[in-house]
Amino acid sequence: MSTLAIRPRRRVPWARLLATPLSLAIGALAWEIVGQAASVRFFPPLSAVLARLAEMVGNGQILANLGDSLVNLVLGFGISLVGGLVIGAAMGRYRKVEAALGVYVYALLTAPSLVFAPIFFSLLGEGRASIVAVVVTYAMFVIVINTASAMRSVPGHLIEMARSYGASEWQILTRIMLPAATPMIMAGVRLGVGRAVIGMINGEMFIAVVGLGRVVTQAGGRFDGAGVLAVLLVIIAVALAAVGLVQAVDRRLTRWVPQTSKGKS
């Protein structure tokens, strides 16, 4: 008892905590300097972009559209998550499902999803449904593939252990396979949420012109570099926040994974 009771002196890992803000600050400074020096329309300095952003926020352009976009994102990502988990789990568990869908899922993962935009339009019209569909094509397949391979790589001996205690197929799925597969599934979900943001913007740019996609399209059409980058900053912030949220959930769900085997992304 005595030996373990000695608590190691803990130092706050400042170096690690500060790396990201510091790195962003350096990047911002470099951007400002290069932007000032280059003085071209397509690469305005950060200050100009921020000023433009403030202006766009001021006239309500950003917030009004942001809400709209977030609804598309949440719906699309929600469907991707459910669909990705179900299809992925089925592919991971049943060889026949994998045989039937595997190639196509890979093809869809790597396909330039944008070319499907007219199909969605034809099937679903210009409303929210089409944009949500684009979000789904961007986000779902990476979740499917990670889930499938996560399910496949669940250690066989855990399943056997459960069987030895008389676990049913359902118990094996929910008590063994899903928790064991969680870390890898979450890695896919993290990639998926980033892709969902891209899909959201692309859907809003290439089917119905709404939301933030509309704002960025218009700025791009005017070759308003500061405008494009200002909206892009918002989009990146949304995406990073979404990824951060997923990571927080991930950390909660996978606290049990030993530090050493916890690879980042």
Next chain:
Amino acid sequence: MIEIRGLTKSFTGQDGGVVEALRDVDLDVAENEFLTVLGPSGCGKTTLLKIVAGLITPDGGRISIHGEPVRGPGEDRAMVFQNFALLPWATVLDNVAFGLKMRGTGKAEREERARELIATVGLSGFETKRPGELSGGMQQRVGIARALAVRPRVLLMDEPFGAVDEQTRRLLQEELLSIWEESRLTVVFITHSMEEAVLLGDRVVLMSARPGQVSEIVPVPLERPRSSDVGGLERSPEYAELSAYLWDRLRGMHAEHRPAKVDA
């Protein structure tokens, strides 16, 4: 109580080749016996144990426990796995209670029982830890507690101490023996280690490979209870003699199977 007759099992490998894992195995295990199984790698020890556990269906032969044919995993048996097979996301308490949960025991009862077993294996205070925070030896105690928690009549152990370091292994051996001496379970214990086979077993089953067969069954003349001083046992002449005999037998089997050259 366990009666095995003419058991055979072959596997078709991924490359299409057929491996005869067990051929015509006959074996009887008495009530309360501690039977150890020793044999070179790949001789079918695990296959045999899993057939007893009901996890693998044999191709031929009969196996019954108390006269009841084995048809699948049953409440009378519990297995302790070589690589522990603990759920890394679950606490020690939940791991120990896992078997009870699968069998539908209510929450209060299974936690009480789990805490009891955790105390038995000397892990009180670790209930809320996860396997990743435990040493190998502590992990295997959890595996043993999980198996004991379901009150099996037969405990099947597949090289349970193979992944544990020497010193911890000795402690676990002593503990296992004292648990067994108290509860008088029937134990089938697979090991790679001669010493272990001799120290623990009432009889040692020697298996040979390709195909997997029982080549000899050696009774162990060491006195019981042995749990109090495993280290001391090693100094007895019976122990030395028996382990030398087994080593000779095994070395022979091993050398036979060490390939001098392979065709690539």
Next chain:
Amino acid sequence: MIEIRGLTKSFTGQDGGVVEALRDVDLDVAENEFLTVLGPSGCGKTTLLKIVAGLITPDGGRISIHGEPVRGPGEDRAMVFQNFALLPWATVLDNVAFGLKMRGTGKAEREERARELIATVGLSGFETKRPGELSGGMQQRVGIARALAVRPRVLLMDEPFGAVDEQTRRLLQEELLSIWEESRLTVVFITHSMEEAVLLGDRVVLMSARPGQVSEIVPVPLERPRSSDVGGLERSPEYAELSAYLWDRLRGMHAEHRPAKVDA
């Protein structure tokens, strides 16, 4: 020939805590000696060996080989790793030749030398196999051949047979002894196993943990050569006595460090 004086080494863990891995270690290894090091997990055995190998710089103290201070990895030393550390993508031949390649030996010469060593460890015929196709024992033979190929004067072995099954381990022990008896290298050999420490060593260094210190050095009175019958040695009364003595010492250390309860 190896002289270690007042060696200390601490590590700062990822959580910022400081672990004192070695405190004030003094040790001498004679030319041609086979020194085995035994101690509970985490007592600093690996740290000590890596300092000798020149892979870790100590915080304080001196270490010299033949009077030369150790400043980094050197051609006079070669290491055999616990988990083999073979290149999974390289053939047996390339793995054995790896050390020579790093030292700039020409292709023809290093292949010739590698083939020679492959023969010495009994792996002729496996030159073009990759580690994944070999058993654990065969893999460790490759690791030994790789170390021997560079003709070291000091062979540093970190639990080299820890990941190998019992029977193979015995065979490898016999082989290692006969290689050592022929070549009269100096060997520092870390192990978790008492039997191994006694069977192989001229002296056994017992280390204790927190902080890592040399607690005792025990000479082994068993006769040489021992390679011909490792199994037989175990029957000698000296062996039994010594191993019982070490077991008592280690059990003490181990029990001290087995926590009854932890604060999370």
Next chain:
Amino acid sequence: ADVKEDGTLSFKVAVTEADLTTVPVLAAVDALKKDGHDVEIVELAEPELAIEGLAKGEYAISAEATSPALNAIQQDAPIKIIADVVGNQWALYGKPGVTSCDDLDDRPFGIFSEGAVATAMAKEWVSGECGKGKEPKYLTIGDSGARTQALIAGEIDATPLEIADTVALEESGKFPKIVDFAEATPDMHPQTVYANSEFLTQHKDVSQDFVTALVEQHEKINTKDGYLAKLAKKYLPDEKDAELKEIAKRYVESGLFDAGALTEKNVQKTIDFFERAGVIEKGLTTKDAADLSFIKEAA
């Protein structure tokens, strides 16, 4: 379109990248809204999407390039052209020094995608004007704004542009207008209003109200000073004010807004033009493509 309890309608009008030329349409829609109709404006990324929706009956009315509408009509889509949106606003601009087609031989020439109106007009002009065997190197750049940038940056030597994009260009005075397509291809009506035929027959009165409102808006634009600029400010709040005013002035001066400008004859000429250009097959007639009764009624 859904008919509500009180007899008013609920339907959608699709526009593609709203700009100054669509402002009068938006104003006309507002007039319908005042009558109690529920009209939703849908902004789409591509004109083809608007046509597709129109053909399926999801949209009642849309306004953009004429050629995709003709193309769809030829493929039996239930669509009819009912009015003009804006006259031929295209002109070919070149880099400093370029005055005729011969200067463009083997030079980069920015076009909209194959099949687009401006591309067709430019190609017809090239085949008529250039010496034998002389042809520019066509470079497809899908956006008029982008082509303007490319011209300024010297990436291309010439390109057809719409008025909205030429204001900045002309200010510099350096980029000559090589040809004005309104003059080179008279009777061509590149941008029109079209509607779903079923909507037109089932809701004749509402369709008529719409066309009448559009005609009225055009009239006001042509007669009231600064009216277009005022509309623009209302419907395009994101655009820069000063620039918009200038562009609006140019449109009004050019007299391009005349919803009633379509006749049997010039619709047929427009069809013939697209046939020549290979954008549509032969055989389409004004009767198939247009229903000019509404503008006649409105006049």
Next chain:
Amino acid sequence: MSVATTNQRRRRRIRDANLPYQLATLVVFAAAWEIYARVSGGLLIPSFTETAVATVELLGTAELWRAVYVSNQALVLGFGAAVVIGIPVGILLGRFRLLERYLDVYLNILLITPMAAIIPLLVMSVGFGLASRVILVAVFAIVMVVVNARTGVRQVDPALIEMARSFGASERQIWTRILLPGALPAIMTGIRLGIGRAITGMVIVELLMVSTALGGLILEYRGLFKAPLLYGTIVIILAEAILLISVARWGERKLTRWAETTTARSAK
């Protein structure tokens, strides 16, 4: 030798086993497509059979092959650049924690930025020529290459690096003899995923700004409502993607046979 042939045999058997299921999926999909197109297809939705015919037709035209050639110039150059720059950067990040800590956030940003939005700016800065297409392809693909190479290096057993050092290996030798081969399976995965991204980038830039080649064909067929040809072109692009990815997969298997996972699929 016998090992090799059994491996091949096994692989072939797995492929044979998959084929019926793949075909079944295709048949179901094609039937659903055909029925939908016939019942309620619009101008932009051709039937499956029309598309199949148009695809075959397209393959016989010089125009298509010219477009394929032009598009692929950007693909080859851009993807080549992504690989040549991405692998060393990935290894560097995997090897040096500090550097990685600082650059990680930018990798994440690159991963989530909708590149389509910056195409206008890119085109403004480098023009409409090959350069912007090449840059965009590279930008699309490089993250995948970097991230996977980094992960690969992290997965290299540190014991191997230590082993190499114990034999006196230099930093350069550690890169070429340990890190690169050790990370190769992951690097190849990155290359495979990168190819997908590169093709996406190639098509997107052509669709949005520089409308040549395959993207130009898509726009043209869409503008003219030639739906079968439109989707024929898309099918051909998808086929190219699948082909290239299969080639990468094949190369991956050849180069990394030693790493073939031993995790057997769990029972059932």
